[in-house]
Amino acid sequence: MEPAKMGSFSPSHPPKGRFAPSPSGRMHLGNALCALLAWLFARSQGGSIVLRTEDLDPQRCRPEYALQIEEDFRWLGLDWDEGGSRGGKPTSYFQSRRSLFYEDCLEILRQKADIYPCFCTRAELHTAEAPHFADGRFLYSGRCYRLKTQEREALLKTRRPSLRIHVPDGDISFQDGLLGPYTENLAKECGDFILRRSDGVFAYQMAVSCDDGAMGVTQVVRGRDLLSSTPRQIFLLRLLGYPEPQYYHIPLLLSPDGIRLSKRDKALDLGRLRERYSPEKLVGLLAFLSGLISRSEPLTPQELLSVFNPETIKREDIRLPASLYQE
Ligand code: GLU
Secondary structure (H helix, E strand, O other), X not given: OOOXXXXXXXXXXXXXXXXXXXXXXXOEHXXXXXXXXXXXXXXXXXXXXXXXXXXXXXXXXXXXXHHHHHHHXXXXXXXXXXXXXXXXXXXXXXXXXXXXXXXXXXXXXXHHOOEEEEOOOHHHHOOOOOOEOOOOOEOOOOOHHHOOHHHHHHHHOOOOOEEEEOOOOOEEEEEEOOOEEEEEEHHHHOOOEEEXXXXXXXXXXXXXXXXXXXXXXXXXXXXXXXXXXXXXXXXXXXXXXXXXXXXXXXXXXXXXXXXXXOOOOHHHEHHHHHHHOOHHHHHHHHHHHOOOOOOOOOOOHHHHHOOOOHHHOOOOOEEOOOHHHHO
């Protein structure tokens, strides 16, 4: 029998989607769009949703933001099945409390791949010689991979290293549900990447892969800016023995001058938006902006389900009208 394609609709295998917010500030309109589409993709196929709080970075993340995000999801009319204040099976859905689990995953990875300490400083990594790509990424040279045992031991006495994983020289491909086929050769386009930072904090790529795998996530809906992270995550998922989810990378929201929204754009954070809009009006606006409906009209997420057609979702980034900032 053919195995069911992960994430495709099958009544006996409804998908498991996720919300994976980083509580580093109040959500903005782009985060709300991502949550709404993740909810629509999962619920339209009879699936469930995990709320996982990606609060790895202790400098940027705060528990009060995590609570606020849950409250904003509820205000929008979005619900979920596991995680956040609903609890569930893993001991915690907060990444900051899952280090022991990541340590276990690291041990599994050590058995399957070359994991080594990297002593390069930020300045050394960003030298002019390192090939840089248009999206700001650069290729790691593999300098610390080539260290001799003695050199490595000497350096271990002077600096706390980060941990990198050695990547293969071969293509990793997947079929994005919205953007189509995507292929990357990690050795040529990314280089060995970091699993744990020198301050001991696990890297985003590591935590997200371990969690998507362990939490049984089969459907990932997120911003297009993470498209190029996906081959690294698929590489780790395969090493850890987890199946690959179906990915849908959605367009980003841009300001009228073409700049990506960030949590610093206070004008479009949920706090300000909630003063100006009802939840239905905001959901209708997001549905219109993303191409799901042809004119902005108030709707609940539940009402949107009956007209949800992923084919109509825009593939290009969405430039917001200036009027949105002025109302
Ligand atoms: N935590 C990330 C963010 O808020 C999302 C990561 C992901 O969806 O893989 O941007």
